[in-house]
Each structure stands twice: as C-alpha cells, then as structure tokens.
Amino acid sequence: MTANGEDQKMNEAPQKTICIIDGHGGGIGAAIVKYIRQFHENRFKLVALGTNAIATAGMLKAGAHNGASGENALIRNVETADLIIGPISITWPNASLGEITPRMAGAIMESPAPKILLPLHRENVHLMHFSDKEPLPHQAMAIAETKLWRYCTMCEASAYLIKDGKETLVLESVDIVEPLDAGGFMLRNILETRSSSTPGSRKWNW
Numbered sequence: 001m002t003a004n005g006e007d008q009k010m011n012e013a014p015q016k017t018i019c020i021i022d023g024h025g026g027g028i029g030a031a032i033v034k035y036i037r038q039f040h041e042n043r044f045k046l047v048a049l050g051t052n053a054i055a056t057a058g059m060l061k062a063g064a065h066n067g068a069s070g071e072n073a074l075i076r077n078v079e080t081a082d083l084i085i086g087p088i089s090i091t092w093p094n095a096s097l098g099e100i101t102p103r104m105a106g107a108i109m110e111s112p113a114p115k116i117l118l119p120l121h122r123e124n125v126h127l128m129h130f131s132d133k134e135p136l137p138h139q140a141m142a143i144a145e146t147k148l149w150r151y152c153t154m155c156e157a158s159a160y161l162i163k164d165g166k167e168t169l170v171l172e173s174v175d176i177v178e179p180l181d182a183g184g185f186m187l188r189n190i191l192e193t194r195s196s197s198t199p200g201s202r203k204w205n206w
Contacts, residue, residue, distance in 0.1 A: 095123055
C-alpha cells in the first residue's frame with residue numbers, strides 16, 4: 001500500500017472520543033482541551049462534560065467539539081468514551097464542593113474507558129507523588145518519615161517553651177507541628193506561623 005493509501009486509511013478510521021470532565025469555572029478542562037488541540041488538532045473528538053454550564057462553556061471556548069452539562073449528560077457520555085481526562089477529584093463522591101455527585105463518580109469509575117487523572121483537587125486529601133517504579137517499601141517509608149508530623153500532630157492547644165523552669169507562651173491554638181531540616185520546629189495555626197531552629201528549642205511542651 002502506498003504512503004498516500006496509508007494516510008487515507010488513517011483519515012477514514014473512526015475518531016476516538018475523549019471526554020474531558022471539569023467543574024467550577026472549567027479552567028483545568030480548558031487547559032487540557034487547548035493543548036490536545038494544539039498538539040493533535042482534530043485527530044480526536046473532544047467532548048466537554050462540565051458539572052455546570054460555566055465549566056462546559058469554558059472548555060467549548062478552548063476548542064472542544066461538543067459539550068454538555070450536569071449529571072445525566074456526564075453519565076451517558078462516559079459510557080461510550082474512548083478516554084476520560086480530568087482532575088482526580090472527579091472520581092470522588094461529593095468532591096468539588098459537592099459538584100461531583102455519587103452517581104457521577106460511580107459512572108466515571110464504571111466506564112470501561114481508560115482514565116488520565118491529574119492530581120488536582122480542593123479536598124482535605126494529600127496525594128503522595130512517586131515514580132511508577134518506586135518500590136512500595138520506599139513509598140511507605142516516605143509517609144512515615146515526612147507526612148505523619150504534618151497530619152498526626154494536630155491539636156487544639158497552645159505551645160510553650162520551658163526554660164529554667166519557666167513557661168513562655170510561643171503560639172496559641174496550634175494546628176500543625178513540623179520538624180525543620182536545620183533543627184527545631186515550625187508551629188502553625190490558622191493565623192500565623194512561628195519557628196525556632198535552635199537545638200534547645202526542640203523541647204516544646206503543651
């Protein structure tokens with residue numbers, strides 16, 4: 001077959017459908033659409049599925065070929081998608097301030113289409129980022145060494161520095177205690193941050 005014949009066969013092949021899903025203002029989805037169009041032009045059929053009309057409009061403006069909004073539209077379209085792209089929160093029920101309904105999240109996960117999910121969300125969830133080849137023991141070690149300080153030392157108490165038997169208030173209503181690489185601790189609450197890098201200041205009491 002000639003090169004022209006191969007090109008013609010490729011052009012006649014059915015377009016793959018990519019569903020791009022986003023909520024709120026649709027900024028993430030719009031960026032995805034923009035760059036798919038930039039690198040692949042019209043090779044794929046891009047369907048913008050917004051949890052609201054504003055998100056859908058943003059993705060259509062960026063270059064999506066079709067668009068629809070709301071729960072039913074999303075559920076119907078992901079059934080026949082060849083690929084689904086969006087932030088990871090589209091798979092979490094009640095995420096994005098409730099814009100992702102349980103039925104939406106369920107339909108996305110039940111769709112046979114492969115999914116490319118960006119680690120972007122507004123929820124109280126920390127996603128660890130590792131290479132796909134990073135062994136499980138290394139991942140578990142990283143959680144134990146670096147993340148427990150942030151998430152398991154939360155308290156609703158005040159921190160005091162004890163020196164020569166006297167207590168000095170350092171910070172009220174401490175939310176997070178983090179060790180510093182140079183020594184000492186970083187203390188945070190909702191309004192301010194206090195730190196000390198002197199070795200003696202490792203003995204916080206509260």
